[in-house]
Amino acid sequence: MICEINNAENKDSKENNDKLLIDVGSTYFKISTPGNIEQHFRDFNKDILDDLMHKCGKTIGGFAKDDVHIYSSANGGLTTLIIGITNTFSLKYATNIAFNSGINIIDTVLYQNIEDYSLPSDLIDVVIIVGGINSNGNIFSDSLYNYLAQLRYSNIVFVGNELDAPLIKERIENVEILPNIIDDRLHIVEEHLREYLTNLYQKDIEGKEDIKHLYDITSNQIFPTPYIVNKTLPLIDAKFSVVNPFILLDIGGATTDIHFSKDLVDENIVTENEYDRLVFKKLGVYKSKQSLIFAAQNNEFVYELLMHLKVTENIFAEQTEKSTKILMQLAIFLVLCKISHYKKAYINLKLLSINSIVLTGGITKVLTGEEIEDIISFFYKKILNSEHNPVTVLDSNYDIWTLAEKGKELCQ
Amino acid sequence: MKVVTGVVGNDIHVVANRLIELSLNARGYEVFNLGVNTYLEEFFDAVVETGAEILMISSLNGEAEGWSREVKLLKAKYKQLDDLIMMIGGNLVVGTGNAEDIVPRYKNYGFDIVCHQVDLNTGLDMLEDLIKDRELEVSNK
Numbered sequence: 001m002i003c004e005i006n007n008a009e010n011k012d013s014k015e016n017n018d019k020l021l022i023d024v025g026s027t028y029f030k031i032s033t034p035g036n037i038e039q040h041f042r043d044f045n046k047d048i049l050d051d052l053m054h055k056c057g058k059t060i061g062g063f064a065k066d067d068v069h070i071y072s073s074a075n076g077g078l079t080t081l082i083i084g085i086t087n088t089f090s091l092k093y094a095t096n097i098a099f100n101s102g103i104n105i106i107d108t109v110l111y112q113n114i115e116d117y118s119l120p121s122d123l124i125d126v127v128i129i130v131g132g133i134n135s136n137g138n139i140f141s142d143s144l145y146n147y148l149a150q151l152r153y154s155n156i157v158f159v160g161n162e163l164d165a166p167l168i169k170e171r172i173e174n175v176e177i178l179p180n181i182i183d184d185r186l187h188i189v190e191e192h193l194r195e196y197l198t199n200l201y202q203k204d205i206e207g208k209e210d211i212k213h214l215y216d217i218t219s220n221q222i223f224p225t226p227y228i229v230n231k232t233l234p235l236i237d238a239k240f241s242v243v244n245p246f247i248l249l250d251i252g253g254a255t256t257d258i259h260f261s262k263d264l265v266d267e268n269i270v271t272e273n274e275y276d277r278l279v280f281k282k283l284g285v286y287k288s289k290q291s292l293i294f295a296a297q298n299n300e301f302v303y304e305l306l307m308h309l310k311v312t313e314n315i316f317a318e319q320t321e322k323s324t325k326i327l328m329q330l331a332i333f334l335v336l337c338k339i340s341h342y343k344k345a346y347i348n349l350k351l352l353s354i355n356s357i358v359l360t361g362g363i364t365k366v367l368t369g370e371e372i373e374d375i376i377s378f379f380y381k382k383i384l385n386s387e388h389n390p391v392t393v394l395d396s397n398y399d400i401w402t403l404a405e406k407g408k409e410l411c412q
Numbered sequence: 413m414k415v416v417t418g419v420v421g422n423d424i425h426v427v428a429n430r431l432i433e434l435s436l437n438a439r440g441y442e443v444f445n446l447g448v449n450t451y452l453e454e455f456f457d458a459v460v461e462t463g464a465e466i467l468m469i470s471s472l473n474g475e476a477e478g479w480s481r482e483v484k485l486l487k488a489k490y491k492q493l494d495d496l497i498m499m500i501g502g503n504l505v506v507g508t509g510n511a512e513d514i515v516p517r518y519k520n521y522g523f524d525i526v527c528h529q530v531d532l533n534t535g536l537d538m539l540e541d542l543i544k545d546r547e548l549e550v551s552n553k
Contacts, residue, residue, distance in 0.1 A: 086457035112491045136463030186444060186458060 020063040021402055023225055024048060024072040024214070027253030028362055031056050032402045033063075039365070039398075049213040060217055068218040072211060073225040073252070078125035078197070078204055079105045081153070085112065085131030085139060085160075093181050093188045094130045094159065099277045100190070101197035102224025104255055111140070114147050124153040126200055128193070129168065129175075130160045133184050137163020145171050155200060159193050198227060225401075226250075226257050230277050232403040233259055236358070243391060246356035247339075247349065248400070251331045251363045255288070258335060264349040276347070289327065296330045301382055305333055308378055321366075328363050329375045336379045351380075352388055360395040369394055413543070414464035416455060418446030421479045425472040428502060428532075432470055435532055439540075441466075452479055452486050459496060466539070471502040483522035497542060501527035501535045 021032040029040045029052055040055045042048075053060065060068070080103050084090030091108045098106055109117050111131060127148070132139045139161065148156070157176040158168045165177050178192045205211045205222050214222060233248065248259040259277050293316045296302045306312060306326075315323050339349045357376060373392050380386045395401070415436055419429050426448050433445045444462050446454060459467055469476060480500065487493055500523045504514050511528045518526040525542060527535040 086460050088451075088454045088457035089461045131461065133462050136461065182461060186446075186461060 018063070018067050020060065020068045022052070022060075022068065022070045022214075022218075023401060024052075024070065024211070025225070025252055025361075026073065026255075029055070030398055030401065031059060032398065033059060037398050037402065039362075047213060048210045049216060052214075052217075065217060065219040069220050070214050070218050070222045071225040071228050072205065072214075072222055073102070073104070073255070078103050078201055079107075079122065080126050080128065080197075081107050081109065081120065081124045081151070082128045082130065083109045083111055083114065083144065083147075084129075085110070089182060089186060090130040090132075090160065094128050094193070096188065096276065097181060097190050097193045098128070098197060100227070100230055101194045102201055102227030103197060104226075109147075111144065114143050117147075119147075119150050122152075124151065125204065126155040126157065126197070127151065127153045129156070129158045130181055132161030132164065132180075133182055133186065134162040134180055135184070137161050140164050140168065148172060157193070157196060198223070201227075226259075226277055229257070229401065230259055232400060233261070235403050236400060243355035245354050246358055246390075246393075247354055248358040248360060249332065249335060249363075250361045251328060251335075251359070252361050253288075256331055256335050258339060260339075260349055264351075264353060265347055292327060292331060292334070295334055299334060299337060301337075302330065302333070304382070305330070305375075305378060308374075325366055325371065328367055329371060331363075332359075332372065332375045333379055336376070337383060340383055342383045352384060352386060354390050356391045356393050358393040358395060358400070360398065360400050364394045364396040413466060414442045414444065414462050415466040415468055416444045416446065416458045416462060416464045417468040417470065418450040418455060419448040420450055420452065420455070420469050420471060420476045425470075425475075425502075428472065429470045431532060432468065432501075435536060436468075439536060452482060456486060456490055456493065459493065460490065465495070466497045466499065468499045468501070468539075471500060471504060473503055473506055476500060476502070476504060480518060480521040480523070487522060495546075497525070497539070497546075498523045499525040499527070499535075499539060501525075501530060501532075504528045 018034065023030040025042075027042060029042060031038050031040075038056070038059075043051045043054075046054070080098050082091055082094045082098070084094055087110060091110065095106055095108065107120065129140070129144070155176070156172060156174065157178055158165060158172075159178045159181045160168075161180055161182075168175060169177055176196065178196055179189065181189050181193050183189050201224050202221055211222070229248075229250065236246075236248075245261045245264050247261075247264070248257075250257040250259070257277060262276055265276070296316075297313075303313070306315070309326060309329065311322075311326055315326050336351065339347065340351055341348055359372060363372075369392055372394070376392060377389065380388050417429065417432055417436070419425055429445065429448065433443050436443045444458055444464060446458055455467055455469065458464070483498070487496075487498075500518055504518060504526070505528070509528065514528045515526045518528075525535070525538050527538065530538075
C-alpha cells in the first residue's frame, strides 16, 4: 500500500506562518513558504547565494532575515575521527552522537590497535577521544600521543574518563575537555558532545565562503539538515498517517540517510533520543554515483535485481532518466541490505518489525510509489525471505522536512 | 572490586542474574550488570571500559556453551585482559550433566571458575578464594 503525506499541510502552514525555510542540499535547493514548496537543481558554476537569489530572489526578498531559517548538508559535513577503547561502548556511543549531530564522515580507531592503523592523509576537522568510566583511568598512553603527533586535524575533544583528562590536557595542545559520554552505569550521555559538534558544524559553515554568504539573508543559525530532520521524527506519526515503527529514507545526491525509531534496534545504547540516524556517506545518486555503482556491482543480488527491472549492467553507463531511476532503486535496495542481517553495518534494524517505510528527498520526484514498492518487495523476498509488506509512505511535498523548524523549537 | 556480569547470547533468564547482582553488592563488589541477551564482545568491552577485574556469566539450560567455545579466541584479541578472572555459573548443559565432565570442559574454554549447579553463595566463596590465592601469588613474587 502506498500513502502520500499531505494531510497536515494546512495545520503546518499556520504553525510556520511567515517563515521561509530553505534547505541547501548537495544537488537541490528546497524552499518552503507557508503556501508553497519549490525545488531547484543547483548550478555548480555559481556561488550558492547567487544561485539561490537568481532562482528564488523574489520569494526570499519577501521575508525578514529573522523569519528565514536555513539548513544545509551541502558542505559535506565535518570529517571526524573517533579514537575509542571498545567497539561496543566508547566508539559506538561517540559515533551515535556524531551521527545525531549531523556529521556525515566518520572514521574510527580502536585504541588498543592504534599502532596498526594507517594515518589519514586528509585534514581531519575534529578528532574525538573517548574511553572508560570515570573511575577507570590510566587508559591512554604514549601510543595515543605518538599517533596524534602525526595526524593533521583542526579540532580535538576528549570525552572520556575524568582520571585521564588532566594528563590529556597537559599533553595535547588545544584539546577541549568535555564531560564523559559514558556514565558510571555504562549508559550514554549525549548532550555535551552533541552541542560541541553542532557548534563546530556552525563554525565550519561560517568559515566556508560559499555558505557563509547565506547569512546575508538570515539572522538565524544554519543547522545541519540531518540534525534537524532527526528532531522532527517524533512529530511525524503524530501528524501523519505513518504507522510506527517506521524508517525514513532520505536518498540524496551525495549521501543516503536513514532515520529510525530506537525500538527497531537491539543495541546496548541507552539514550534519551527516541530516534537515531545512520548515514551512508557514499551512496548518493548524483555526487556519489560512481561509488553507488561500485557498491551495486559488489552485491551478489544486484544482477538478479537488474534482471527483475528488465535492464542490464549497461544502464550504469547511461545518462538518461531511466538510468537515474534505476540508480535510485538500487540505492533503496543497497541501504536496506546494509541495515539488515545480510550486511552488518554500524547497526542492524529489525526490518521485519517495521510497519512503514517513509521516503523523502529527490527520490519521491523521480520514482513512483509502485516502483519503490517493487524494490522493497524484492528486498524482503530475496534477503529476508519474507512476504512482509510495510506500507510505503511518500513525502513528495517535503512536508516532513518543513516540520524541521517545529522540531528545532521543541528541542531547544 | 569491579565485576561485569550478565546473561550470554540468546539466553533471557534474568532472575538468577539479578540475584547474582544483589549478592555481589552485598559482598561489597561494584557490579556492572549487562542483563540478558549479551554478546561475548560486549562482556569483554564492558570489562575494558570499567576496568573490572572479574567477568561473571550466568547461564541456564546450556545456553552458554555455544558462546563459550569462542571465549579464548575472542579474549586473545584484547591486549590487557590476561589477569581477568573469568567465571561462569548456572546449569551449564541441556538437561542434566555431570560436573566432573562439565567443569574441565568449561575451564578448557577459558573460564577460571566453573559452577555447574552450585548454589550462589558457594560460588561466590570460590571466587573469593581465587582472589585471595592470586593476591598471595602477587605478594610472593
